[in-house]
Amino acid sequence: MNPTTSRAPLNRPEPELLGQTVVVIGGSAGIGLETARRAREEGADVILTGRNPERLQRAALDVDPLSTAAFDANDSAALKGFFDGLAGPIDHVLITAGGPHYGPMLEMDSDQVRVAITDHAVLALEVARHIVGKIRPGGTLLLIGGTGGRRVRRELGIMPVATAVLPTFTSALALELAPIRVNLIAAGFVDSPLSASLLGDALDARRDELRATLPIGRVVRPADVAALAVHIMSNTALTGATYDIDGGQQFTSS
C-alpha cells in the first residue's frame, strides 16, 4: 500500500445538464425551486410554473429562469396552454404539484376516493400527452411521491392506497412514453415551506424527533431531493423506477 498523499483530481466532466431545458411544474418553492436552482448550476435553463404569481416572481429572482408561468396545474386548459406556448424543445419535466390525501375511506364519497387515489397519475398523464414531441431524446418526466405510505396503518386512511399506485404507474408509463424516460422520487419528510405550513407550531418538535430517530441523524432538505432529481435527469439509463430519499425514515416508527 502506498502512502496516502492526496492526488490531483482528474478533469471534471461537463456540467450535467449543459444546454438542456428543465420545466418545473410547481417550482416556486421547496423541492421544485431547489431543483430549478440545482439544474441551473448544472448548466440548464429552467422554466418555472406555480399557482401563486408573487411567489413565482420571488423564485424567478433567485434562479433566473428562461420564463415563468403562473397557473394551477390541475386546470387542464391552463396546463395545455402552457405546453402549447413553449417556444422550443425541452428536456425534463418535474411535477411537484399535489400533496398526499389522508382520511378514512369510509368517510369519503366516491369522487373523493377517485381523486385521492389517482390525482398524481391523472396529472402526470396530462403532462405526458403534452410533452410527446417536445422532449428531446434522453429526457425524463419526473414525479414526486412518498415513502410514508409504504406501510398500511389505521391513521393514514387512504394514503397508502394512493402511495401504492405511483411506482407501478411510473413503470407502466415509462413503457408507453419510451424513449422518454419516466421516474419517481419517493421522499419522506422534507423540511420545506409546505411542511412548515402543514405542521405550524409542531414543526420544531417534528424536526427534533427526526434528528433523534433517522439513521442519517438529520432532517432531509429540499436540496437533497433536488440533487437526486438532477441526477435522475442526467443519468439516461434510469427509467421506470422509484428512487427513495427519506434518510431511512420508512424503517423507523417516525
Add this chain to the structure above:
Amino acid sequence: MNPTTSRAPLNRPEPELLGQTVVVIGGSAGIGLETARRAREEGADVILTGRNPERLQRAALDVDPLSTAAFDANDSAALKGFFDGLAGPIDHVLITAGGPHYGPMLEMDSDQVRVAITDHAVLALEVARHIVGKIRPGGTLLLIGGTGGRRVRRELGIMPVATAVLPTFTSALALELAPIRVNLIAAGFVDSPLSASLLGDALDARRDELRATLPIGRVVRPADVAALAVHIMSNTALTGATYDIDGGQQFTSS
C-alpha cells in the same frame, strides 16, 4: 415406524358456514355461482345478485338461494336499495363484479383512467358502507383481483396499475372495517363463462397453453376459486390479506 394401515378418520367438524348467510354480488355464473354452491354445501344460505335476470334465474335453480336480486352493481341507487332491503343480518359478501381494464394510458381520457384504476375500490367501498351494522362478527367482505398484472408489461397498458391498488386497498379497508374482515383473492386465468366469452375461438388454444405451462398442469376452474373463497369466509383469523390462486401462472410467461 408402524405398518401403514389406514385409520378411521376423527369426527368431521361441522359444515364450515352452518347457519351463515352469504351474499354474492355477481352470482349468476362463474366464480360467484360456484362460491354460492360451495357455500350452500357448507351449510350457508345464499343471496344472489346479477345483472341478467334470466341467468340469475337459472343460477337460482341450481343453488336454491334465500333470495335473488337482479340489478347492476355499478348503479349506486340499486345497490343501496338491495342492501336496505335485506331482511336479516348477513355474514359474508363476495364481490365478483367488474373485470380488468386494458389499453394504453396515453389513449385514455382522465375519466377513463380514474375508473380503470379505482372502480373495484369504489364499488367495494360502497358495499362496505352498506354492510356496516348488517354483518355479524367474524364476517368478511371478499374481493376478487388478479395476479396477471403483477408485472408491468407494455401490452397490458393500465392493467398493472389497477392491479397494484387492490392489495393495499384491501389492507387499509380491513383496518377501517374491523372487526369485519376484508380480504382479496388474486386469481389468474379462470376457465369461466366470462373467459369463454372474452376469448371466443381462442379459448381452446389458451387452455392448451396453460395445461402445458402451468406448474399444476391444468387450468384453474371456478370451483377452485370458490373453495378458497369459502375457506376465507370460514377462517376468522384472515384479514387484510391477498390470497393468490393461479396455479403458478404468475411465474410462467403465460
Add this chain to the structure above:
Amino acid sequence: MNPTTSRAPLNRPEPELLGQTVVVIGGSAGIGLETARRAREEGADVILTGRNPERLQRAALDVDPLSTAAFDANDSAALKGFFDGLAGPIDHVLITAGGPHYGPMLEMDSDQVRVAITDHAVLALEVARHIVGKIRPGGTLLLIGGTGGRRVRRELGIMPVATAVLPTFTSALALELAPIRVNLIAAGFVDSPLSASLLGDALDARRDELRATLPIGRVVRPADVAALAVHIMSNTALTGATYDIDGGQQFTSS
C-alpha cells in the same frame, strides 16, 4: 326479494383429504399437531415426527397417526432415514420445524448469518429432494414463515432478511418441483406452546395487547393455521404462493 327462510344445505362434499396421507415434520405440538388433527378430521392418515419422543407419544394418543418418528429434522441423516423408511406414497408434507432468528447482524459471525438466512430454505430443499417420487399428483410441500418481519426494524436485527427469502424461495421451488405444489403460510403471533415457552410470564400481557390491537379482536390460534394448512393441501390450484394468517397484525404496531 323473497322472505328469509333458511334452506336445507346441498349435499356436503366428501372430506377434503379422504384417503390421503399427510406427513407433519414437527407434529408433536402447536400448529403441527393441530394440522394433523384437522387432516384426520378431513379423512387423511397422518405421520408425525418430532424431536421429543414423549411429546410425540402424547400427540399420537390425540390423533391416532399411521406412524410416528422421533428425530431432529436438522439431522440430515435422520431425515433421509425417515423418508427412506416410508412404507407407501404420501400426499402432503408440512414443515413446522425451525423458529425465527433475531439479533444484530454485526454481532453474528458469517456462519450464524448463513444459517439465520437460509435454514428454512435448506431444510425445505432437503425434504424436497426426499419426496420426489413419493408424493402423489396434487400433493404439496407446505412451509411456515411469518409476517412479523415484513417491515425492517432496528430491534428485529436479521429477522426481516430471513423473512424476505421465503416467499421467493417458495415460488422458485414450486417451479422446480412441479407438479408437486409448494406453498408458504406466513403467520403472525400464534398462541402455541412455543409462544408460551418463549414469552413466559409475558404471555398474558401479549395476549391482552393483541386482543386490543388486532383487527380481528382475538389472538390467532394453532387451529386457525391448521385450517388454512389443510385448505392449501386440498386446493390443488394453489402453488408458489404465500398465504398470510395474522389477524391483520402486520398492519398494527404490535
Add this chain to the structure above:
Amino acid sequence: MNPTTSRAPLNRPEPELLGQTVVVIGGSAGIGLETARRAREEGADVILTGRNPERLQRAALDVDPLSTAAFDANDSAALKGFFDGLAGPIDHVLITAGGPHYGPMLEMDSDQVRVAITDHAVLALEVARHIVGKIRPGGTLLLIGGTGGRRVRRELGIMPVATAVLPTFTSALALELAPIRVNLIAAGFVDSPLSASLLGDALDARRDELRATLPIGRVVRPADVAALAVHIMSNTALTGATYDIDGGQQFTSS
C-alpha cells in the same frame, strides 16, 4: 412567456466528493473501475482492490489511485489485513465483487445453497465490521445487486432467491450501521468486461436485442452505473434503499 434566450448558468457547486476517499472492492474493471474514475473526477482519492495484480496495475495507470491492493475479497484474512492497513479514514466503500448464482436448487447441495443465497450479504457484513470507526460521517457502504431476478422464472433457478435478500439486507444493515449509510444499486445487463467474458460470441446478439427492446433504446454501460454510485455517495440523505439502473429491462421480456 419570455423569449427563449439561454441564461448563464449559476455558479457550479464544488466537486461532489472533494477531499473524500473512496475504496472500491473489485475496482480493476467494469463498474468498479468506472466508479473510481468518476469519483476521481469529482475530487475524491480512490483506493482500488482486485484479485488480479496485472489488471489492477492497468487500472491504476488509468485513475491514479492513492493505493492499490491485490487480494481475493472472499479471503477473510486478506480482507481484514487490507482494512487494518488503511493509513487514514475513508468515506465510501463500493463492493462490486461477486456475481449471481444460477442453477436449479434441487441440484445444489446445502452448502452451495447457503453460499448462493448469502454470499453478498456475508461479504458486506465482513466489510461492515471492518469499516466501523474508519468511515467519516456521511459515508456509505454501497452494494451491487440486480433487477434480473425480481421475477421468479424456471430458468433462473436460485437466482431470484438471492436477489430477494439484498434489498431487505441493505435496509436492515443501514439501521445497524447508522450513521454510516448503506445502499444498494440494482443493475440490469451492463456492458462490462465481465458480461463480455460470460457471453463470449453471444455478446453482440445480446446488445442488439437490448437496443431493440429496452425503453432507453441503448445498452447500459459501466459509466452509467458509476454516475449513480457517485451520486449515492454524495447524497447524504440516501440510506437503506435500492436504486435501480437497468434502462427499464425488468419490464421487458429480455
